[in-house]
Amino acid sequence: MHCMSGHSNFVSCVCVIPSNENYPRGLIATGGNDHNICIFTLDNTTPLYVLKGHKNTVCSLSSGKFGTLLSGSWDTTAKVWLNDKCMMTLQGHTAAVWAVKILPEQGLMLTGSADKTIKLWKAGRCERTFTGHEDCVRGLAILSDSEFLSCANDASIRRWQILGECLQIYYGHTNYIYSISVFPHDKDFVTTGEDRTLRIWKQGECAQIIRLPAQSVWSCCVLNNGDIVVGASDGIIRVFTESLERTASAEEIQAFENELSQATIDPKTSDLGDINVDDLPGREHLKEPGTREGQTRLIKDDRNVEAYQWSVSEERWIKIGEVVGSSGATQQTSGRVLYEGKEYDYVFTIDVNENGPSYKLPYNINDDPWLTAYNFLQKNDLNPMFLDQVAKFIIDNTKGQMLGNTGTELSDPFTGSGRYVPGSSSESNAVLAPDPFTGAGRYVPGSASNVVAPLSGIDPFTGRSAYQSNNAKAENIYFPKKEAVTFDQANPSQILGKLKELNGDAPEEQKLTEDDFIILEKILFITCNTTVETPTAQQLLTLWKAINWPEDIVFPALDILRLCIKHPSVNENFCSEKDSIQFSGHLLKFLSPNGKQANQLLALRTLCNCFVSQAGQRLMMEQRDTLMSHAIEVKLCGNKNIHIALATLTLNYAVCLHKVNNIEGKAQCLSVISTVMEVVQDLEAIFRLLVALGTLISDDTNAVQLAKSLGVDSQIKKYASVSEPAKVSECCRFVLNLL
Structure with missing residues (x-):
């Protein structure tokens, strides 16, 4: 055509x-x-x-x-x-x-x-x-x-x-x-x-x-x-059928058999095994019928060796070619020899001296013999005086085949004639509740007293009485989400109290002084209240000192960081190009799957809060691949607060990606949503993932198609029937309408 x-x-x-x-x-x-x-x-x-x-x-x-x-x-x-x-x-x-x-x-x-x-x-x-x-x-x-x-x-x-x-x-x-x-x-x-x-x-x-x-x-x-259709190295496409109606004519079949009988067979690349011509029978051997389909029989005709195959359906021997000897006996499997996972025309064994070890020397016939010899000697730390000797060995044993002398018959269409060288037990929520450092009823990261603060009067993220669901006349107030969702609420005095309590367990060189605590109290006041003050460089250095405490006791310092990072000047300082890699790399340490859940939770919340300012958004987008791949590793923790924080991080990425319409970023985010959906059970986390999904696919047909191809629609259908909270089922139905 x-x-x-x-x-x-x-x-x-x-x-x-x-x-x-x-x-x-x-x-x-x-x-x-x-x-x-x-x-x-x-x-x-x-x-x-x-x-x-x-x-x-x-x-x-x-x-x-x-x-x-x-x-x-x-x-x-x-x-x-x-x-x-x-x-x-x-x-x-x-x-x-x-x-x-x-x-x-x-x-x-x-x-x-x-x-x-x-x-x-x-x-x-x-x-x-x-x-x-x-x-x-x-x-x-x-x-x-x-x-x-x-x-x-x-x-x-x-x-x-x-x-x-x-x-x-x-x-x-x-x-x-x-x-x-x-x-x-x-x-x-x-x-x-x-x-x-x-x-x-x-x-x-x-x-x-x-x-x-x-x-x-x-x-x-x-x-x-x-x-069955097959394509082969002779450039011909052949079709084989069991249907009598589609079987080729007798002439075509005979032409195929003639072509087959004239083919030459290299015994090293076939299943014929070692052949001793003198031991082979003559043509009379073909009078005996075969015993199974595809059975191969070799006969001697003068000094020629012919190969025949038994056809059960036709009850006859079909000549499949003439067996020929091969020059270049050091070459194996039609020139495709595998060594250390890479393909070569030859792999030689080199003995430098009688008592020393043997070395493997891989070689392609389009390589330079002297360069190959030089690299071989360098790799194995051998004396350069052997250069000419090794190069001559290569030339002698490749039968004179030199650079550019590659054949086309065995040119792998996957690799080209130069031959490609590949590779050139869930913990319960109780872990956080009776905090081993505090005991129940005191400062606990992620407890009810530290929930997300209301963002507006009818914010569906809070579930407060101000939000009223209207099933009779549902309006999509959920997505596309325009602004980042943050974790705001906290009790600064409790956090500072815990920090002071744990100060005694800090290494001597990292202990905080009374002045340090005054500084941290001041920065908390500045960042948690609407003031015109800006945190000083000394205050930021003291905060950095605290968040570098050992993993067992660092969580209250991380909670302070979570609150402070929302302040524009703190955000700019930690997320600026100068310090951003150090800052994000430090938070990534806490996202190890085997790490402490309190640290995982607060690191995720800090990352979510980074989105409030342009510097933080820029850092989060630049480090998206690394941050998302590490964050998703904590999905199996079984802790609902961590799941909510992970869902919120995904949602904040969706908000940014919707603004810039980055399709590869959206694909990555959709992948995370699909993966996390499989393990999360908390309905608040599910809701935030649904909002993220809706935000990603809003006004983007490519994203809709990709979400469908990933099977996201079948994953979320069950949430369309959730009765409480109503926002889950409503949001789910809006998403399904887009899909």
């Missing part, structure tokens, strides 16, 4: 994006060596748009609901795209991401990598890492909502449960397996690889082997009608 073009170098993966309202015939996505993804309509030969963002070859693509596209790249990342925008980047692999799949359940994605692992992602966060493959993972296929398959360069196929267990390992291929595809409505599947075969697997067994007249069978795909 069309010859589409748009990449500046080779195309390594193709994917169909299903039809939607805007494109009823669907779209075609292609990933290329130019680091780009081109999106085509079926009616045009030039791209509709180009997705830029990856820093190396895009080698895998998968499409999902609502137009979501997942891409994998040599740059070790996967990216989630929606229409023409990158929504989030999945980081965690240490080598190329060669396989990606979007699972049927919304929000779940799989990535397979040259680092030998598979990762499961939910809403953009790594939920689980699957280990077991002994080499690069090359292909993934989805069996059901709860199971998937993987294939790898270790010549194995594995069936996994989504919860992490490897259910079964399948062996049959004798070399790298590049591609895997599942039959529709079935658990049977097909695979292709570097051993020249397409293999059909039924009920866990290899039921059929189809040899092809090409060394590398790069890709396979099962069509909806059960036909």
